Amino acid sequence: MDLEPSGGEPKVVASRGADGPEVLARFNAELDLVDLIARQVTKSVGRGVEFDDLLSAGREGLLDAARRFDPAKAIPFRAYANLRIRGAMIDGVRRMSALPRRAYERLAALAAAQRVEEGAMEPVFANAAMTAGEAEAAFTDQLALAATACALSNVAQLVDGQAYAAGDDAETPEDQLQRAELLARVEQVLKELPQVREATVIRLIYFEGLSMEAAGREMQLDKSWVSRLHARAMDRLIKRMNKLV
């Protein structure tokens, strides 16, 4: 399957190899999501990101989603594609060099929120009997977890293990101080977690800037297990932080 070159109508123009008609149909049906999410990512990350680059990465993400989608799973394709498209855009921006520090900061927060949403998605769709109240509680918990992940995404100033690019928008003394204080508080909570593996997951992802997959490889655990450990550890962190406010 080929995508028409950038600038043209972004639809699948040829099909070859192993891609079947269902892949093509899925791709073309959800193309509007690419533009929608590109606008959202542009707004979230801010300056330094080229819209056309996001569209290109997003189409690749959509194509990948169309190929990998498993109809037997509870998640509808549009929801699945939403995650893959945004993930592909985040990865695409990460590969760009010389992003301003604040753009990296926002990108790291966006990636952290995305990580949480990926982990939270399946339970919501898998439980068809979930009431509105239960769905709202799950949504509220997911947001609190994402907020915490966003906050931690900046403590080590790393993205995929690499330091932020130097820029002209240096961190303010207030930000530096509060980041150091947050780091110290989180370190303290991690020491008190009942499972060493929960603390390890948090350290690998937020202090060493690894992706969930990379953290899993490091710990010799699969991604879903890492995701569960991450959610549990973050939940404990939120509860501890709530006591501090």
Add this chain to the structure above:
Amino acid sequence: MAAESTAAAVAAGPEVSAELQQLRDGGLSLEEYLDFQVDRAVSHLRGQVSDRRLEVIKSVLREQISTSPALIELMKRAGAPLPDVGTGGA
């Protein structure tokens, strides 16, 4: 009719927030509901990150949830207005 109303209320669940109920009733817009949710989500971070950082987190979350499948699913289950983006089904 009364029995149907009661059954519908039970099915929707009695534990939805007052804000979601207001959204259902048209007393709150979706934008206002999402602002409320984001404010609540960051409440444990107040005083722990700088004000500037908190605004970054809020704006990233706010943007992200506007197209979140989890939000769309919640709105469907709550019988509340769907966001006008990304609402397609399977």
